[in-house]
Amino acid sequence: MKIKFIVNNENVEVEVKPNETLLDVLREKLFLTGAKEGCGNGECGACTVILNGKPVNSCLVLAPEADGAVIETVEGLSKNNKLHPIQEAFIEATAFQCGFCTPGFIMSTKAMLEKIPNPSNEVIIERLSGNLCRCTGYAVIIDAVKLAAQKMGGAK
Amino acid sequence: MNYKYQSPIKFKYVGKPMKRVDAIEKVTGSAKFVTDMFFPNMLYAAVKRSPIPHGLIKKIDISKAKALPGVRAIVTGKDVPYRQGIYLVDRPIITMDRVRYVGEPVAAVAADTLEIARQAVELIEVEYEELPVVQDPRESMKGEVLIHPDLANYERLPIYNIEPEKNVFHHHKTRKGDVEKGFKEADLIVEGDYSLPQIYHAPLEPHAAIAYWDLNGKLTVWSSAQSPFTLRNLIAYAFKIPRHKVRVIAPYVGGGFGGKAGINMEGIVIALAEKIKNRHIKLVYTREEDISAVVRQGMYAHIKTGVKKDGTIVAMEATLIFDGGAYAEYGTNVVRAAGYTLPGGYYVPNLKTDSYGVYTNHFLGGAFRGFGHGELHWATERNLDEVAQKLGMDPLELRLKNVLKPGLTNSMGQKIHHDTGDMEACLKKAAELIEYGKKSKPSGPRKVRGKGIAGLVKAPAMPTNAGSSVIIKFTEDATVTLQASIQEIGQGFNTAIIQMAADALHIPPDKIHFVTPNDTDLNPYEWQTVASRALWTVGNALYRAAEDALDQIKNIASQVLGVAPHNLEVEDDKVFVKYRPEIYLLLKDVVMGYTYPDGHAIGGPVIGRGSFVPEMLTNLDLETGQGNAAAEWTFGAEAAEVEIDFDTGEITIIQLVGVFDAGTIINPITAGGQVVGGMIQGMGPALFEGIKYDEKCNPLTVSFTDYKIPTIADIPEKIKYDFVETFEESSPFGAKGVGEHPMISVPPAIASAIYDALGINLRDLPLTPDKILKAIENKK
Numbered sequence: 001m002k003i004k005f006i007v008n009n010e011n012v013e014v015e016v017k018p019n020e021t022l023l024d025v026l027r028e029k030l031f032l033t034g035a036k037e038g039c040g041n042g043e044c045g046a047c048t049v050i051l052n053g054k055p056v057n058s059c060l061v062l063a064p065e066a067d068g069a070v071i072e073t074v075e076g077l078s079k080n081n082k083l084h085p086i087q088e089a090f091i092e093a094t095a096f097q098c099g100f101c102t103p104g105f106i107m108s109t110k111a112m113l114e115k116i117p118n119p120s121n122e123v124i125i126e127r128l129s130g131n132l133c134r135c136t137g138y139a140v141i142i143d144a145v146k147l148a149a150q151k152m153g154g155a156k
Numbered sequence: 157m158n159y160k161y162q163s164p165i166k167f168k169y170v171g172k173p174m175k176r177v178d179a180i181e182k183v184t185g186s187a188k189f190v191t192d193m194f195f196p197n198m199l200y201a202a203v204k205r206s207p208i209p210h211g212l213i214k215k216i217d218i219s220k221a222k223a224l225p226g227v228r229a230i231v232t233g234k235d236v237p238y239r240q241g242i243y244l245v246d247r248p249i250i251t252m253d254r255v256r257y258v259g260e261p262v263a264a265v266a267a268d269t270l271e272i273a274r275q276a277v278e279l280i281e282v283e284y285e286e287l288p289v290v291q292d293p294r295e296s297m298k299g300e301v302l303i304h305p306d307l308a309n310y311e312r313l314p315i316y317n318i319e320p321e322k323n324v325f326h327h328h329k330t331r332k333g334d335v336e337k338g339f340k341e342a343d344l345i346v347e348g349d350y351s352l353p354q355i356y357h358a359p360l361e362p363h364a365a366i367a368y369w370d371l372n373g374k375l376t377v378w379s380s381a382q383s384p385f386t387l388r389n390l391i392a393y394a395f396k397i398p399r400h401k402v403r404v405i406a407p408y409v410g411g412g413f414g415g416k417a418g419i420n421m422e423g424i425v426i427a428l429a430e431k432i433k434n435r436h437i438k439l440v441y442t443r444e445e446d447i448s449a450v451v452r453q454g455m456y457a458h459i460k461t462g463v464k465k466d467g468t469i470v471a472m473e474a475t476l477i478f479d480g481g482a483y484a485e486y487g488t489n490v491v492r493a494a495g496y497t498l499p500g501g502y503y504v505p506n507l508k509t510d511s512y513g514v515y516t517n518h519f520l521g522g523a524f525r526g527f528g529h530g531e532l533h534w535a536t537e538r539n540l541d542e543v544a545q546k547l548g549m550d551p552l553e554l555r556l557k558n559v560l561k562p563g564l565t566n567s568m569g570q571k572i573h574h575d576t577g578d579m580e581a582c583l584k585k586a587a588e589l590i591e592y593g594k595k596s597k598p599s600g601p602r603k604v605r606g607k608g609i610a611g612l613v614k615a616p617a618m619p620t621n622a623g624s625s626v627i628i629k630f631t632e633d634a635t636v637t638l639q640a641s642i643q644e645i646g647q648g649f650n651t652a653i654i655q656m657a658a659d660a661l662h663i664p665p666d667k668i669h670f671v672t673p674n675d676t677d678l679n680p681y682e683w684q685t686v687a688s689r690a691l692w693t694v695g696n697a698l699y700r701a702a703e704d705a706l707d708q709i710k711n712i713a714s715q716v717l718g719v720a721p722h723n724l725e726v727e728d729d730k731v732f733v734k735y736r737p738e739i740y741l742l743l744k745d746v747v748m749g750y751t752y753p754d755g756h757a758i759g760g761p762v763i764g765r766g767s768f769v770p771e772m773l774t775n776l777d778l779e780t781g782q783g784n785a786a787a788e789w790t791f792g793a794e795a796a797e798v799e800i801d802f803d804t805g806e807i808t809i810i811q812l813v814g815v816f817d818a819g820t821i822i823n824p825i826t827a828g829g830q831v832v833g834g835m836i837q838g839m840g841p842a843l844f845e846g847i848k849y850d851e852k853c854n855p856l857t858v859s860f861t862d863y864k865i866p867t868i869a870d871i872p873e874k875i876k877y878d879f880v881e882t883f884e885e886s887s888p889f890g891a892k893g894v895g896e897h898p899m900i901s902v903p904p905a906i907a908s909a910i911y912d913a914l915g916i917n918l919r920d921l922p923l924t925p926d927k928i929l930k931a932i933e934n935k936k
Binding site: 027028035036037038039043044046073074075087090094097098099101102106124129136137141 | 184187188442826834835836837
């Protein structure tokens with residue numbers, strides 16, 4: 001079957017199977033490989049993309065469900081060859097090591113900050129508890145989110 | 157050790173918080189991992205796995221799978237009757253005649269799509285004759301069920317003692333002093349049993365490999381490998397092909413933690429590529445497959461320590477029994493390293509250690525961050541706490557009393573020097589940071605808090621000849637491309653090496669490009685990215701390469717300026733006369749050879765070359781464990797503050813503290829990243845991590861739901877760390893590793909804090925609420 005959606009402000013039309021996941025379509029058909037498959041079960045968050053404004057584990061979204069949706073992936077964040085403030089914040093706080101989970105964390109952060117511009121530690125922890133990282137020990141990620149909030153004008 | 161550098165380099169860039177060079181790639185999603193690579197006409201692989209833990213393969217029927225449209229090749233163990241392994245060659249690529257754990261590969265398929273490959277795997281029919289199962293290595297040592305009847309015939313390095321009739325793949329012995337005499341002199345002897353289960357590395361990137369074997373006989377493998385050169389070596393060895401016909405390329409690796417060291421699953425996809433030449437074949441493990449691919453060994457320990465009334469340790473006797481799982485392979489050396497390092501950073505004049513690696517039908521145990529040291533420190537640090545309790549002495553004081561100091565010898569008889577490292581300073585600083593001895597207020601009435609501390613030490617566990625090499629190539633504008641084959645796995649090496657190179661070459665970091673990806677056809681040799689050894693070994697090779705390049709530059713400039721080379725210096729963009737900086741040549745006019753105004757040229761493109769092996773190492777005596785197995789040590793101390801809920805047994809970690817003496821800190825950001833990340837990775841096995849099997853040996857922890865790792869919600873309120881920087885004189889930068897160490901002593905520090913809070917000694921990891929509640933009950 002054919003589905004249409006908008007990904008990173010571009011209209012796409014792809015032929016998919018009903019049992020294919022959105023993650024597979026993004027990675028294997030559109031070669032948007034920023035979202036990673038860390039578990040395929042919605043347990044690690046490495047595949048997080050934003051679907052109609054909400055962060056989703058794209059490994060749990062069937063491709064047909066994405067028909068008509070507006071999707072943002074990490075590839076869409078930098079504009080005009082400039083990094084997004086969240087990306088700058090992750091660099092400044094060195095909120096990554098191996099980098100495999102990083103796109104997922106960044107997309108979860110973006111979805112959070114768009115709804116809650118100035119999140120408390122508790123909110124950050126709650127919103128990012130579905131994203132696993134084995135390298136950093138997370139503390140720098142919390143720093144990065146706060147820094148991103150500041151850069152985006154949330155925190156005073 | 158015998159290389160004495162007493163800070164000959166003026167540090168301008170080393171020690172500075174330089175931003176990571178891989179940052180932009182990693183935050184934009186453009187950093188490529190093996191799973192992100194696609195090739196035209198690529199095939200996909202899937203693996204048929206054993207559903208039983210132990211049995212003989214009676215029959216494999218691939219006919220239905222073969223008939224499925226889109227299936228291009230099927231391999232079984234008969235197609236690749238080879239074994240592989242870095243230290244002990246015991247592990248088949250695909251098992252040949254028997255299976256030894258649930259999940260062991262028995263066949264593999266390459267097909268046009270992953271879906272077809274997985275369907276084909278389902279169609280492969282295997283008949284087994286089940287064999288009795290062994291889960292406990294202590295039982296396994298009775299030898300009633302032999303897991304490797306052919307163990308005696310496997311190839312291995314001569315540094316290992318096998319005991320085939322007991323399922324023992326290595327028996328390490330330390331015999332130092334006279335342990336019987338030591339115990340006779342003791343005023344107090346304290347014995348205890350301590351254990352920990354297997355744990356899983358859990359890198360976010362599962363193992364992945366792509367293989368391409370062309371008709372010229374050249375094999376190219378893209379792998380999520382920590383050790384591309386060792387992988388090349390082991391592939392060539394297993395498949396019996398010359399090394400130069402194998403090319404391994406490792407793009408970014410999404411977390412290794414030891415699980416991607418040596419060789420793992422690459423042979424499976426290579427076996428398929430051998431059948432279908434000229435096609436790329438990709439194999440990416442699912443999370444469930446990845447958990448079965450390699451784990452950390454479990455361990456049962458018995459420790460007996462004899463002390464004088466004043467706390468001086470006079471004797472120690474230790475038995476470590478490792479649950480090595482179905483294959484030993486890399487894990488052989490884990491058993492050895494734990495054995496030779498015990499008792500850790502303390503002076504014990506009379507020592508007897510027996511460390512056994514034993515086969516079971518569990519997942520195979522391999523290298524894991526800490527390499528046996530998390531295991532040995534769990535046992536010895538816990539035992540020392542109990543010694544202190546019985547002596548009525550503070551556990552920190554007991555440790556300070558016995559800490560290794562210059563002039564004393566370690567377990568292998570190696571002498572400690574003034575630059576070896578300072579555990580005493582680490583312990584004191586950690587105590588200060590956590591405000592040791594000072595109780596803080598619990599958050600509720602039915603809650604109690606406590607603090608604990610533990611020491612640690614680890615040297616790189618590596619072969620005596622583990623080599624490193626570095627190439628420095630100047631370009632036309634006197635910028636530099638730098639090649640070394642340490643793999644970026646998250647630790648930040650690509651950044652640290654640029655800082656070291658900048659100081660060694662006296663040119664700024666922005667003029668140095670570190671070449672990626674790691675490629676064995678293009679890069680100089682490197683043994684492996686393991687053991688926290690890169691800063692030390694590559695640092696040495698890099699310094700030699702920089703000296704070589706600078707010598708070439710000075711030799712050319714010397715001819716032009718008419719000044720002896722030793723009177724010249726290089727800085728930034730110039731080579732100039734010492735004390736007469738106004739007499740100079742621009743580097744860009746020298747590094748491609750110097751061209752005189754009349755057009756004639758001298759010299760040539762400058763390429764610096766540096767090689768290094770740790771020349772002071774020797775094999776250990778197999779009967780006494782005495783010798784020089786360790787080149788340099790990183791010492792440390794970790795402390796924890798916990799709060800325990802009396803009613804639920806729940807533990808909250810209030811603070812974690814780590815202090816490490818890793819010599820010069822090259823980059824405080826990346827070093828801090830290793831420390832915090834490592835401490836949180838150490839918190840997991842302290843509190844909840846552990847592979848579980850049912851009574852039939854079926855694994856129960858096969859996903860992130862069953863096998864919980866720390867999440868952002870689990871981290872303590874406060875994480876503090878610091879460094880003691882004793883200049884390591886065997887490194888030109890004074891530096892050594894700190895990648896593994898932060899994980900090592902978090903569990904004993906937490907257990908010590910639990911004792912401080914409750915007066916309860918827990919001896920078996922993980923320290924789950926049910927164990928705490930039970931201990932509270934028993935104490936009543």
